[in-house]
Amino acid sequence: MPRFIKRFATALASASVLALAAAGPAHAQEIRIGALYPLSGGLALLGEESFRGTEIAIAERNAAGGINGQKITLVKADAVDANQAVGEARRLTSVENVVAVFGSYASGVSSAATQVTELAGVPYFELGAVADTITGRGFKYVFRSNSTAKTFASRSVESIVQVVAPSLKADPKSLKIAIVYEDGPY
Structure with missing residues (x-):
């Protein structure tokens, strides 16, 4: 199941x-x-x-x-x-x-x-x-x-630091990201 x-x-x-x-x-x-x-x-x-x-x-x-x-x-x-x-x-x-x-x-x-x-x-x-x-x-x-939106946001940042940056062999602080969002309760 x-x-x-x-x-x-x-x-x-x-x-x-x-x-x-x-x-x-x-x-x-x-x-x-x-x-x-x-x-x-x-x-x-x-x-x-x-x-x-x-x-x-x-x-x-x-x-x-x-x-x-x-x-x-x-x-x-x-x-x-x-x-x-x-x-x-x-x-x-x-x-x-x-x-x-x-x-x-x-x-x-x-x-x-x-x-x-x-x-x-x-x-x-x-x-x-x-x-x-x-x-x-x-x-x-x-x-x-x-999960809540706050949890999604914090886990996203966590994954950039712990997964994305290491896989790119980059310092997380050197990465540039964009945030795309909708203007509503979501």
Whole structure:
């Protein structure tokens, strides 16, 4: 089983246990989990691939008996920007009554959606967005399984010093680098 799927399955089990504990003694026939990704627009390809990973993890978990014998049902939501993220997070938490939300790949989408899920008391598991602020706001119900932008930056500098410079037989201080970035939460 790929490492991503194992990490996701662990996060899924944790989310479901948290959500079931919060739901009380009444047990539904299924556990509804939201999947919030940019499924259209400029990030659609990456959003669709991320969603497919979520589908695979859910299918594997269901094949292994679900959670406490209950089948997990995935509720799909498309959010290409912060406004759609807010609307879809509201729909997932209040209309679809999901017990947790997984998403979203995009930092702007995640930053907006997690504000809604936090207020609703619904756990949100970020699987790909890197903006430090997503988990840096002190929210109680927001979790992340991936690295942050700050971690990526420090590891990039570390690799220039420890890998790139030695392979070029150069002093790291003599290297010139360029930083290319986008002007957004990513």
